[in-house]
Ligand SMILES: Nc1ncnc2c1ncn2[C@@H]1O[C@H](COP(=O)(O)OP(=O)(O)OP(=O)(O)O)[C@@H](O)[C@H]1O
């Protein structure tokens with residue numbers, strides 16, 4: 001990889017610092033380029049988690065360069081013990097002669113599995129999302145199948161690409177859904193934090209934006225997720241407005257490029273305030289598909305509770321079906337919080353008495369008393385926009401939801 005490409009990757013990492021997949025990629029490239037110190041520096045964020053062995057390998061290289069042989073050996077041994085694919089003959093030659101640092105290879109051993117499989121287990125997929133069946137199906141049709149079966153779309157003369165804008169009340173799974181969309185097909189997932197980009201110096205934001213799209217193209221298939229898309233269209237002072245316009249146009253150039261070139265890069269956006277989204281962003285080929293992410297219905301609430309109760313010690317008295325009936329208008333985040341509250345009660349008891357006990361119905365009842373649904377305020381506000389600003393039918397699915405839920 002050229003130095004320029006590597007620099008672009010590192011720049012992308014600066015806007016998307018939590019992207020471990022990208023970070024691991026950067027560390028591998030830095031190691032290939034024999035930039036040991038840089039590799040170690042970029043890998044510190046990977047020390048906990050699935051990429052830990054890679055971070056250890058980078059440590060080993062940096063320690064060797066610093067002349068600390070024992071530290072290098074120890075780090076290298078741990079690295080290859082955890083992940084045999086990291087075996088590095090060149091590095092071994094530099095470490096002590098005659099000492100085999102390799103782990104004896106036993107076929108079928110756990111750490112012989114390819115790295116992709118390991119990723120599979122940690123990835124978020126549609127299975128981690130309770131309910132939302134109709135939404136999942138729409139995303140399959142407009143994002144997943146086009147990436148997986150481009151030839152079929154081509155045969156029907158259908159252009160793929162273009163963005164999908166998710167909107168809805170806070171905590172109802174927009175970000176979660178976007179991440180799972182990428183996970184569903186093993187695509188790389190990039191989160192673009194708009195507020196961070198907008199706070200950069202004039203000119204710098206455009207560069208970062210371009211770097212991110214470039215990386216996404218290089219590592220396609222990818223999904224770029226842009227949270228708070230409304231920030232691009234928010235009313236600003238004249239000065240800021242000039243720089244925002246520049247970013248919006250850079251963004252449009254990138255997005256249009258992705259569509260024209262069939263880049264296998266999909267753009268997902270999310271917002272709580274779709275009415276503030278710049279209309280230029282909603283033209284064909286851009287965020288032309290707009291989907292409402294509603295608060296979960298009863299079935300979805302039960303599934304969400306079930307997902308969040310996994311791995312917790314629940315007593316038989318807990319009936320998730322009953323709880324789902326008592327949590328109307330709760331968001332996914334509210335439900336996750338409810339489970340936390342109930343669990344905390346059992347935990348507090350265990351700490352006080354030294355006796356472990358399961359989470360019971362009573363814990364959930366108490367947790368319910370302390371909880372309020374957080375979506376109502378948003379839904380009421382949304383009602384106004386639907387009444388006065390739905391000329392183009394953008395909010396039809398929201399409108400239908402509000403009718404059904406009798407929100408006025
Ligand atoms: N359908 C769901 N299934 C399982 N968990 C969910 C679901 N919806 C929401 N959650 C839980 O709620 C949390 C918040 O969801 P998420 O961050 O995706 O909401 P959001 O719509 O992006 O909210 P915001 O508008 O505040 O960004 C998730 O981390 C997850 O734990």
Ligand SMILES: [Mg+2]
Pocket residue numbers: 174175176227270
């Ligand atoms: Mg979100």
